[in-house]
Amino acid sequence: MAELVTLTDHGLYCPQADLYIDPWKGVKRAIITHGHSDHARYGSTYYLCHHHSIPILKTRLGDIAVQGLDYGETIISNGVTISLHPAGHVVGSAQVRLEYKGEVWVISGDYKTQADGISQAFEPVTCHTFITESTFGLPFFHWQPQWVVMRQIQQWWERNRSDGISSILFAYSLGKAQRILANLDTSVGPIIVHGATHAMNEACRQAGINLPPTYRVSELPDASLSKGALVIAPSSAAGNSWLRRFEPYRTAVASGWMAMRGARRWQAADRGFILSDHADWHGLNQAIQATGAKRILVTHGYADLFSRWLIEQGLNASVLKTQFTGEQVNEPETEITET
Ligand SMILES: [Zn+2]
């Protein structure tokens, strides 16, 4: 049978249904796995995504024509049954399941297997061919339980606060920012967010996600409240004059790459918290096994090494060279800047 998904210069394409998944150029019909900028791009005529992703996509892409689906809800296009399933990556993130004449393919987008308490937890979907990312596809990457990392962040903030110092935490504005907000004890003190973080928080609130109250600098009832506050900002704000108002402060980065801190120094942050919205080595292997798929196509990350490992495990694996970027220490989104 013909492939259900092929790689074209516009992105991953399903010829039977005539639609693209996370295309990197404008197309007629695009299914979007989640709202990160390397997956949700401008220029397509019709978008389809999980309904929680709609306000996120509209914040990012403007007034687009978009249809929302629930997890597990199916639609049929030219004989292809299409459904979305939780990917556990960020709010609204979905794996795309395509079924045509008994053949099932799943495109996972980005995913993590650890439940984060804010995005719907990852669910393995049985399929013949599974398209997986491999951002952290080396045995070296092993995540601690989330509560351990959240406790580290909590203690860091409380310690700084008792020293009269503000805590600047650099974290992705979609995903980590909400995850941290949902899992910290926010009664400790005020939380201030950068404009880019605020925009994503608001989109998630519009999707019906409960987040604790946060302030923008301009909304603080009293400027002195910023002393000892937790400030969540994208890493693009590092070195920015916007931060000066919070002096004295300490900085930290929340990223899976902090596991490699020795090898990869990042901008003189005082602290690194190992927190990722992607699966670690064990999570990737577990997720792939749970699909029962015999054929695995590996996209962004350590794709060559990881596909070789899968072949050694007896799977039919190969690399699919997409333009997705995976987690980056320097978040690739600077649409909203603050001064
Ligand atoms: Zn992502």
Ligand SMILES: [Zn+2]
């Ligand atoms: Zn990605």
